[in-house]
Amino acid sequence: MLCVNVELKERRYPIHIGAGLLSDNSVYPLKSGDKVMIVTNPTVAQHYLSQVTDTLEKIGCTVKNVQLPDGEQYKTLDSLNLIFTALLRENYGRDATIVALGGGVIGDVAGYAAASYQRGVRFIQIPTTLLAQVDSSVGGKTAVNHELGKNMIGAFYQPCTVIIDTLTLNTLPKREVNAGLAEVIKYGAILDYPFFEWLEQHIDALVALDQEKLQQCIARCCQIKADVVARDETEKGDRALLNLGHTFGHAIETHLGYGNWLHGEAVAAGSMMAAVLSEMLGDLSAQEAARLEKLLVRANLPTVSPDTMQPEDYLPHMMRDKKVLAGKLRLILLKSLGQAYVATDTDQDKVLAAIRRCTQTD
Amino acid sequence: MLCVNVELKERRYPIHIGAGLLSDNSVYPLKSGDKVMIVTNPTVAQHYLSQVTDTLEKIGCTVKNVQLPDGEQYKTLDSLNLIFTALLRENYGRDATIVALGGGVIGDVAGYAAASYQRGVRFIQIPTTLLAQVDSSVGGKTAVNHELGKNMIGAFYQPCTVIIDTLTLNTLPKREVNAGLAEVIKYGAILDYPFFEWLEQHIDALVALDQEKLQQCIARCCQIKADVVARDETEKGDRALLNLGHTFGHAIETHLGYGNWLHGEAVAAGSMMAAVLSEMLGDLSAQEAARLEKLLVRANLPTVSPDTMQPEDYLPHMMRDKKVLAGKLRLILLKSLGQAYVATDTDQDKVLAAIRRCTQTD
Numbered sequence: 270m271l272c273v274n275v276e277l278k279e280r281r282y283p284i285h286i287g288a289g290l291l292s293d294n295s296v297y298p299l300k301s302g303d304k305v306m307i308v309t310n311p312t313v314a315q316h317y318l319s320q321v322t323d324t325l326e327k328i329g330c331t332v333k334n335v336q337l338p339d340g341e342q343y344k345t346l347d348s349l350n351l352i353f354t355a356l357l358r359e360n361y362g363r364d365a366t367i368v369a370l371g372g373g374v375i376g377d378v379a380g381y382a383a384a385s386y387q388r389g390v391r392f393i394q395i396p397t398t399l400l401a402q403v404d405s406s407v408g409g410k411t412a413v414n415h416e417l418g419k420n421m422i423g424a425f426y427q428p429c430t431v432i433i434d435t436l437t438l439n440t441l442p443k444r445e446v447n448a449g450l451a452e453v454i455k456y457g458a459i460l461d462y463p464f465f466e467w468l469e470q471h472i473d474a475l476v477a478l479d480q481e482k483l484q485q486c487i488a489r490c491c492q493i494k495a496d497v498v499a500r501d502e503t504e505k506g507d508r509a510l511l512n513l514g515h516t517f518g519h520a521i522e523t524h525l526g527y528g529n530w531l532h533g534e535a536v537a538a539g540s541m542m543a544a545v546l547s548e549m550l551g552d553l554s555a556q557e558a559a560r561l562e563k564l565l566v567r568a569n570l571p572t573v574s575p576d577t578m579q580p581e582d583y584l585p586h587m588m589r590d591k592k593v594l595a596g597k598l599r600l601i602l603l604k605s606l607g608q609a610y611v612a613t614d615t616d617q618d619k620v621l622a623a624i625r626r627c628t629q630t631d
Numbered sequence: 632m633l634c635v636n637v638e639l640k641e642r643r644y645p646i647h648i649g650a651g652l653l654s655d656n657s658v659y660p661l662k663s664g665d666k667v668m669i670v671t672n673p674t675v676a677q678h679y680l681s682q683v684t685d686t687l688e689k690i691g692c693t694v695k696n697v698q699l700p701d702g703e704q705y706k707t708l709d710s711l712n713l714i715f716t717a718l719l720r721e722n723y724g725r726d727a728t729i730v731a732l733g734g735g736v737i738g739d740v741a742g743y744a745a746a747s748y749q750r751g752v753r754f755i756q757i758p759t760t761l762l763a764q765v766d767s768s769v770g771g772k773t774a775v776n777h778e779l780g781k782n783m784i785g786a787f788y789q790p791c792t793v794i795i796d797t798l799t800l801n802t803l804p805k806r807e808v809n810a811g812l813a814e815v816i817k818y819g820a821i822l823d824y825p826f827f828e829w830l831e832q833h834i835d836a837l838v839a840l841d842q843e844k845l846q847q848c849i850a851r852c853c854q855i856k857a858d859v860v861a862r863d864e865t866e867k868g869d870r871a872l873l874n875l876g877h878t879f880g881h882a883i884e885t886h887l888g889y890g891n892w893l894h895g896e897a898v899a900a901g902s903m904m905a906a907v908l909s910e911m912l913g914d915l916s917a918q919e920a921a922r923l924e925k926l927l928v929r930a931n932l933p934t935v936s937p938d939t940m941q942p943e944d945y946l947p948h949m950m951r952d953k954k955v956l957a958g959k960l961r962l963i964l965l966k967s968l969g970q971a972y973v974a975t976d977t978d979q980d981k982v983l984a985a986i987r988r989c990t991q992t993d
């Protein structure tokens with residue numbers, strides 16, 4: 270078992286990473302008599318709910334669960350309210366603990382419920398998608414969507430423990446695994462060249478869900494994100510680097526409509542666009558850009574624009590991004606592999622040219 | 632103008648108290664170009680919305696407003712969502728400021744919206760009921776109700792400034808003014824004997840809305856609450872004293888159905904029950920209990936149980952109170968005027984006897 274500590278101003282908490290941890294009662298910070306509400310969805314519940322429930326009942330906890338409908342479209346105030354109703358029906362008070370068992374959607378909604386129920390109850394994350402394991406379960410951002418915007422309503426709220434059981438990835442659709450790898454590759458590209466090299470060596474093992482390599486990989490990603498978050502808890506500066514490929518990716522997701530490309534797929538193509546732009550600006554070498562492309566391809570990820578999208582479609586979406594300040598694009602670009610920076614006021618013609626180079630022409 | 636500072640671990644903020652402050656642009660921590668969303672309701676808006684809007688527009692702010700339906704029954708997630716929709720329609724970002732203009736309901740909902748919108752935006756309180764001015768606008772508790780429980784969903788979130796314009800009380804229904812005085816008297820009784828004496832001298836002036844006396848009174852109450860909150864920001868200990876009369880009062884509110892007696896009225900009768908119980912336990916003198924009763928009566932507040940409620944009706948409600956731990960009542964009682972304490976495990980027969988003594992028998 271690997272363990273990464275997240276050090277925050279006010280407190281610290283551990284991320285445990287291993288195979289079979291769902292059944293390991295030593296990683297749960299719970300004791301006999303504790304009241305637990307597991308928040309999950311039917312897809313995840315069928316695989317893992319009884320395993321977690323059994324472990325917690327062996328500890329002596331009272332365990333109830335509430336299942337939200339599966340999907341990003343249910344990341345809403347209405348789903349949030351289902352959690353509150355379940356807690357109130359069981360007469361759970363401020364000493365209750367909420368456990369999020371699922372992907373990023375479940376983690377975000379359950380975390381916001383934990384922040385809000387009676388103004389804050391204990392929260393444990395059990396992320397079961399690769400994306401949630403390397404990204405959304407670290408950093409304390411919780412949220413639900415509003416019909417006028419994604420993740421517009423939420424809180425900064427930290428779990429007391431994150432439990433990552435890498436065996437759960439065995440039931441995750443392959444496409445979701447690969448999408449998670451896009452965020453993994455992103456960490457290497459922006460902040461950690463040795464990790465990027467490690468990925469070049471082990472990407473096939475990761476795609477094949479080699480348990481030991483997965484654990485090493487996830488621990489490294491959590492450490493990188495935890496370090497960034499510790500430096501920038503409420504997201505004023507450094508965290509921006511984590512958005513490599515996300516402004517381009519966001520344009521893709523918005524243009525295609527959410528759910529056509531997975532977030533990670535859009536981030537993969539977007540990261541490639543950022544790399545090509547960095548190359549055109551004279552920062553990244555052509556060879557480095559090619560290495561990134563190759564790594565993404567080996568993870569079965571797209572590196573070019575969707576064929577239903579024109580280069581001209583990007584900028585209008587990109588200019589509506591949250592990161593645009595005073596009408597100026599703020600993009601995350603690469604000085605080299607392992608070194609990202611925030612570029613303000615990049616020439617829009619250059620941006621368009623980079624997108625063109627990442628567009629399928631045949 | 633009087634000013635009370637609330638000192639918290641992470642930051643401090645001022646409470647300004649004066650007549651005509653709504654139009655005093657020096658008390659608003661805003662500058663030209665700031666984007667402001669005023670949250671209010673039609674009752675308050677008809678009296679004060681244009682005054683606040685004009686002042687903020689003179690500062691150079693962009694000012695929009697959203698009006699929630701008036702009433703405790705609209706203190707819900709749905710009202711909260713109306714605020715988010717208004718903010719998103721106007722494309723307001725993280726640099727927006729939410730201003731709560733109204734009583735405790737508006738303050739609680741708007742405060743929770745400020746805590747949650749994009750995970751936290753600036754928040755200014757302009758309380759316009761006496762209860763909100765002396766109680767709910769200080770302390771950082773925000774909340775909405777759930778159909779299964781009051782104030783079950785919320786956040787601890789501090790405003791950057793509280794602006795109390797005592798002239799707003801001139802349009803407040805007298806019954807609401809008096810209900811606010813119940814909380815005022817409570818502060819004297821639990822923690823501040825000199826203030827209790829001051830109230831005995833000036834209660835008639837307060838009932839008559841004497842501006843100078845109101846300001847002195849509100850400042851003192853805010854100071855008392857701010858001190859308690861500073862010692863106990865997230866409500867683990869000392870804050871409990873603020874609940875004098877509230878467990879009895881809660882039983883009255885629940886039994887009659889919300890809206891029949893005002894909260895302050897129930898607290899007044901409840902405080903009297905706590906005083907009589909304290910006397911029966913040998914702590915408070917009969918003379919002190921009589922002084923409390925007299926003061927409440929001069930503020931036109933009830934000191935006995937509603938005539939549709941039997942003494943036996945209280946305990947079942949009281950045992951369901953949030954403050955009950957392991958089946959034991961926790962009541963706030965008085966050692967003397969100005970000195971309250973937490974009584975655990977008070978004999979239920981004595982509690983019943985005290986309620987009987989506060990029941991109209993004629």
Ligand SMILES: NC(=O)c1ccc[n+]([C@@H]2O[C@H](COP(=O)([O-])OP(=O)(O)OC[C@H]3O[C@@H](n4cnc5c(N)ncnc54)[C@H](O)[C@@H]3O)[C@@H](O)[C@H]2O)c1
Pocket residue numbers: 310312313316339340341344371372373374375377397398399400401404405406407408409410411412420437438439440441442445
């Ligand atoms: N809070 C943050 O910092 C942060 C960061 C990145 C993304 N997010 C959020 O995360 C969400 C995306 O998360 P996601 O990619 O995990 O999507 P998701 O939660 O929708 O999960 C994807 C699908 O996989 C299923 N699933 C989950 N675990 C499984 C398993 N072990 N076996 C089989 N099926 C499984 C889910 O039920 C779902 O159908 C978005 O809402 C995004 O906004 C949050």
Ligand SMILES: NC(=O)c1ccc[n+]([C@@H]2O[C@H](COP(=O)([O-])OP(=O)(O)OC[C@H]3O[C@@H](n4cnc5c(N)ncnc54)[C@H](O)[C@@H]3O)[C@@H](O)[C@H]2O)c1
Pocket residue numbers: 672674675678701702703706733734735736737739759760762763766767768769770771772773782799800801802803804807
């Ligand atoms: N956050 C806290 O710490 C805290 C503490 C105590 C109470 N509360 C909450 O406060 C709420 C009660 O607050 P309240 O007593 O102010 O009730 P309220 O907000 O419902 O106001 C009472 C009535 O007076 C009207 N009104 C307000 N100001 C007016 C004015 N100047 N002129 C004319 N009419 C006016 C309102 O529209 C309403 O109809 C409850 O929801 C309670 O839970 C919160």
Ligand SMILES: [Zn+2]
Pocket residue numbers: 404452515532536
């Ligand atoms: Zn992402």
Ligand SMILES: [Zn+2]
Pocket residue numbers: 766814877894898
């Ligand atoms: Zn009260």
